[in-house]
Amino acid sequence: MTREIRTGSLQMIAAMLISGTIGALVVLSQQPVTNVVFWRCIFAAVTLFILGLMSGNWRSHLNSRVVLIAALSGVALVINWLLLFAAYSRTSIGLATVLYNTQPLMLVGMGVFILKEKVSRSKWLWLGASFTGMLLVFSSGFNHGGSNGWLTGIAMALGAAFFYALTALIIRQLKGVPAQQIALVQVVVGTLMLLPLVDFQQRMTFTHWGIVATLGILHTGMMYQLLYGAIQKLPTSITASLSFIYPIVAVIVDRFVFHHSLSPIQFFGGAMILLAAAGINLGWGEKRRAKTVLAKG
Numbered sequence: 001m002t003r004e005i006r007t008g009s010l011q012m013i014a015a016m017l018i019s020g021t022i023g024a025l026v027v028l029s030q031q032p033v034t035n036v037v038f039w040r041c042i043f044a045a046v047t048l049f050i051l052g053l054m055s056g057n058w059r060s061h062l063n064s065r066v067v068l069i070a071a072l073s074g075v076a077l078v079i080n081w082l083l084l085f086a087a088y089s090r091t092s093i094g095l096a097t098v099l100y101n102t103q104p105l106m107l108v109g110m111g112v113f114i115l116k117e118k119v120s121r122s123k124w125l126w127l128g129a130s131f132t133g134m135l136l137v138f139s140s141g142f143n144h145g146g147s148n149g150w151l152t153g154i155a156m157a158l159g160a161a162f163f164y165a166l167t168a169l170i171i172r173q174l175k176g177v178p179a180q181q182i183a184l185v186q187v188v189v190g191t192l193m194l195l196p197l198v199d200f201q202q203r204m205t206f207t208h209w210g211i212v213a214t215l216g217i218l219h220t221g222m223m224y225q226l227l228y229g230a231i232q233k234l235p236t237s238i239t240a241s242l243s244f245i246y247p248i249v250a251v252i253v254d255r256f257v258f259h260h261s262l263s264p265i266q267f268f269g270g271a272m273i274l275l276a277a278a279g280i281n282l283g284w285g286e287k288r289r290a291k292t293v294l295a296k297g
Contacts, residue, residue, distance in 0.1 A: 008233030015226040020249025022219050023093035024257050026085045029211040031202060033085045036212060037078060038198045041190035043216020051225060061177045062185070064289040065154035070182045074189030076163045081190075084160035090153025092260040094251035098158040099137065101247050104280045105130045106165035114169070122285025130276035134158075136269030177226040187220065200272030207289040244274060250275040 029036055054058070087096040105127055110119035119127075138154065174182060204212075231239055247270075252262045262270060279285065 004233045005235075005238070008230045009238065009242065011226045012230035012234060012239060013245060015223050015230060016242060017249055018219055018223045019246045020097075021253055022098060022215065023088050023250055024253045025215055025219070026210050027088055027093065027258070029208055029215075030213065031204065032199055033082055034194055034197045035199055035202055036085055036215065037081045038194040039212035040081070040215045040220055041078070041187040041194065043213050044187040044220035045184060045191060045216075047217045047221025048180060048187065050226065051221065052095075052180055052184060057178065057181075061181055066174060066177055066181075067185055069170060069173050070177075070185035071189045073167045073174075073182070074186030075193065076167040076170060076269070077186050078190040078193055080160045080163035080167060083156045083163065087153045087156035089158065090149045092254055092256065092262075093272065094254035094260060094262055095137070095246075095266060095270070096153065096157040096160075097247045097250035097254075097261075098273055099134070099154065100161050100164070101244075101274055102130055102134070102158065103161045103164045104277050105169070106162050107168055107288060108280060110165055110169050118186050120286055122279060122283075125285065126276040126279040129279070130273050132268040133272030133276065134267050137274065139265065142152035159161065165218065179231075180224060183220075183224050235280055241278070243281070244278060247274060 026033075026036055031039075084096065084100055087099075108119060108123055108127065112119050171182060230242075234242075251262065251270075
């Protein structure tokens, strides 16, 4: 293992460990979801701007086209945060996070229906496995008296995954633009979007301010630095495999902080979803087929 890969791996692991605690902080903030996302955007914007000034290139690529596309992705990203954070209190942090990791599968679907991309047989199999996992999660809710609130939470988690995949699809148009600059535009757009919706009369203690500041500074500004630093250093396969630390940490944190745990059916369904996401990200099946073709040639 080279020094660059070792450094990138440590950055990726740190980013995923930080990400896995987002849900707990959102719930512990005891604030309306709109307020949480608004203050996250505010603190993140300040952090990213300062980091950009320190690096000396905070606006090197920010022409009108880049700003417009990044702003559109920012709208999708903020909707994604709103839906995901709202899902936590209706289901559980662990289950919402597992369902949220259907993102790569939804991105494949968007590629098929929007970009008319061809999808291999192995990807269709992984998509089928993920859908089966979601059916198991749904069935567990009905078997255990799932309420309308529970179903709403499930829908919100899947909706968040959809909008995150849409964010990724839009960002594909910004190849070569530093991720830090894209993120800065996104959180500024989020601030403007939510400004009319924020309840400034909501009571916030010093602890609450500390939590939302942490979400903005550490879980957005600093985490972006770690994540994109890792992506620049690591092969895609390592990046994809380490990304599954995030849902695992979220499930563990949910268990120990809020005493929530997945039922056996939910655990099995969630495992199928994560396995399918791993198969899509890591190209399982396609690599084996590629080797077979090579051997035949």
